[in-house]
Every structure is written in structure tokens, then in C-alpha cells.
Amino acid sequence: MSKRLSSSRSISSRAAAGFCLLTLVLSGAPVSGAEPFCPLTFRNLVMKELGGAELLINADKNLKAVKDVPGLKVAFRRLRQDEVALLEQGVDAEQSIETLLRAVVNPNVTKEEMAKALTKSEFLRGGFGQGADERFIGVLQSNGTPFSTNWMINLPAGNRGHYFEAAAAYNAMTDGIRFLPGYGSGTLVVNKSDVLGMGFTALTTAGERVQGDLVTKIPTGVRYFDWKAQYPPGLEYDLDQLRRVKDALMDRKVEDVIFAIEDGSVPSQTWLNAVTAYNAELVTQGRNPIRIGFVGTF
């Protein structure tokens, strides 16, 4: 718990300086409803919009790592002050967790329902990280709320807070941006159209879990999968894992996969090579390439 709150406070301090959501889309596929893709290089983008030496270090590393990826384009969006304020609410107290979830997920969920679905211990526990998420989804379903409104479910996985990703994803969705950065395990995103996504936390055992467990629980209609990449450093997916997960998803009619890379993580050339090689296989087969998204908090 203390570790989670500590993590969240550091996020909070950064939030005060403003948040920004960046997406780098491998394959250059347009992001529906997003601000127009910006021709800026990553460095220029950072220089123009954000500034800051520490940030530049991270951005430069990321730029170096991704500059040779075919078809790379950059899109960005700065969060609004009210979004930042929402994040501020959610960082320091358990009460605020409920506030945030109620604001982000569904204002009609009652406290009793929430308590029933998410006991404190379940909410905060790590482990598989899926049980609480799925119970929460269950509450929404049993509450009669159809998958037709803007929902974002992003519960903390393990002892890490993911509030800022939750809010960023939520707000991205409300503006119609189809890239979603949420990467707590079991992140589920549904919007007013037919775009649904499900997140997956950074498990290099993802192939096993997707094949044997999580993939069977993806609600009907989920169209794409948001998969956190490159965390923790050194635990990178290899070509075989990429294939296992995407093949398993294909059997659930989920063809689109997006990797989220968090600010400060530097994709290794090995990992990028694996994705690039796999994408070449996929497009030859008429399948959709894996895309890469970069999530920055500044």
C-alpha cells in the first residue's frame, strides 16, 4: 500500500506540470478522431510542446529506439486541467480511488456494489490481478449497464497505481482517440461506437495467460487489445511470445494489438526487430500489424 501511494504521489507531482499523451503508431495507421498526425519529429515535438532536460533525455532515448521503425508517425495530445485535477483526486487516499473510479468508470455504481465487487483486499492485491477487474466488469453488467457508454476500467495491478493511465485513457476515449494507454491488467475500454479494447499488463507469460485464461474472458465485441510492453526493463517479448498472444487473440476475433510503452522506457532494438519481423509476417498473411503506442506523462 505504501509503495502504491508513494508511486502515485510522484505521478501527482508530475501531473502538476501537465500531462501529455503521445502515441507513436507503428504502421502509421491513423487514429480515428485524434488530432491530426503531427509531422514533428519526437525531439521537435518535445522541444516545442514540453521542454525540460530530464524529459528530453527520455525522449531522445525513445526517439533513437524508434526512429527506424517503418511508417512511424507521431500524435500527441495534452491533457486538460480538469483532467489533471481528476488525477489529483485519485492519488492520495483510498476514498479518492472510489471517487476516481466513479468519475471514470460509471457514476451509477453504488458504494455497496463497488464494495461487493471489490473488497479492499481484492482491490489492492496483486497476483493475477484479474479477479478484481472481472468482478468489477461483472458489477457493471449486472447493473444493467450495457457496453455502450464510455467506460474505462483500469484497476491497480499489484502494488502499482495506474490512475493516471486510467484518466488519460478515459479522456482520450471521450475525445474519440482510439489509442488507449491503460495498461493495468484487465483494462477494458468501451466507447459509444463499436470500438472496444482490452488491456493486458506486462507479463512475459502473456502467451500462457492469453491462451489459457484471459482470452476466454474477453467480452464479445472487443476489437483490439492493448498490451503493455517493455516493462520492466529486460523483460521483453520475443518473437515467439508475440506470435502466441496474437494467434490466441485471433481465435477470439481480436485482430488488432497495440503495445503501450511508458515514458522513460526505452524499447530495445531487439524487441523492435522482433515486432518489425513479425509484422512483416502478418501483413503477408493479410493480417493487421502490431502497433506501438508511447504514453508520456510530463
Place this chain on the structure above:
Amino acid sequence: MPLPKQAWARLLEETDVFKQTELRDEVVAGLGRKDTEALVAKCRNGSPAERYAAVGVLMELARRPGNRFPASLRRDWADVVTSFAREQFPNTPLGVRSFQAWRELDRGAAESYLVDDFPLENARAESGLLFVIGQLRAFGSERAGRKLRKMKDLAPTGKVAEELEAALGVLEPPTKERLAALAREWRAKRTGPALDRLFSALMKGKSPGTVPIEEVIELLGPPTNRLKRTLYYEPALVIEVDKNQRVVGFHFA
């Protein structure tokens, strides 16, 4: 033809495979029924480039929700891609793409063909064998595994041998020898990937509450930290156990 003309023309000319994906989406977005009919006709009677592009566009259309791909047209198209797959997979791009389309349309039939009827000698190049291996791995069934094992018994070399080994590693349960080898690797390197390979192999196919933590510790060694029911292994593995000291959760974080 009434297809979204500009995007279709650009798709036919585009050589960059990633840009082809974008253009394919663009074509799909503008398709009406007559366009779909025209595309199915292109699959039958078009030039090689048109056939290849048309199969890709219709694959994407078939994945979209709703009724934009009428059932009668879908059946016609299924006949076409099945025919292409039988004739050309895995030796031409059209054959590879058509087999994938068949798989997405009728997984069972495509798998039966590949496992029971596909003559391996039909794969005329290494790249073709790699596509066969990839498809069998993706089916992930026992019979696909048996076919892969048969291919392995033919003593292939090079990249094909490597891919077969990897595919069998995914489909077949790990042997004690394999686990021991992975444990040796982990203890020697102490890296995240080595830890992942070992723990993933150990937990393969296991359900929460079925693996005693002693079994894990025996392979991984003592944890870096242990707090009540949570064990932590540097660099990143968190394991949770229940009151019976069996693994109920794990998390790389």
C-alpha cells in the same frame, strides 16, 4: 469498377506492406455491396495483383462486425480462397494469404487440411515450411503438435529446425530435462528473460492453487524477499500463495 477508386488504385500500386495495411482499411471503409461483389469477382478473374489485394481487403471486411459482407458473397469468396489455398499455399503470397483467410473463415476445415491432407513436399522453399510451422503452431492443437513432431523427425536443419523447436516448446508440456536446463540458465544468468522462461515453463497449463510453492523454490531457488504470502524474485517476479502454500497468483512487475 465502383470500388473506392483512389484508395483501390493506390493499394494496387503500393509496395510498402505497412502502407498497404492503411490503404486496405481505407478501401474497406468505403465499401458498399456492389463494391464487395466487384472484389469477389476480382478474386476470381482479376490480375495476380488484384487477386492478392482483393483477398486482403475482403479478409478485413470479414473481420468487421455487422452485415457489410453478405452471407452469399462470403460463401462465394470462401470457395475462392479455399481453392487458392489448396493450390498455392505455402508457395505464393496469394496462397499464404488465402490460407489465412480460410483459417479465419473455417478454422476446423483449414486445420484438418493442413494436418491430414497437406503434403509436406508441397512446400518448395524454406519460407514455405516456415509458414506451415507458423500455422500449425497457431492452431495449437494436439494433432497440430503431432504434425510438427513428424516434421521434426525428418531432421530439418537451420531456421526450419529452430522454428520447429520453438513451436514444439509451446505446444508440448515441458520435460523434466527442459525444466532443469531452464533452471540452470536462470541460476547462471539471473536475468528477467531467463526467469520468465523458467517460470512460464513451470506454470504452463497449471491452474491457480495447484502448484506447491516448494516446487517453485526448488527450481528458482530461494526468493529475494518473502512477506507473508508474497514472494519476490529479482528482477521482477511476484508470486502469491494461498494458506496451503500453493501458487494462486503471479505478476511480473
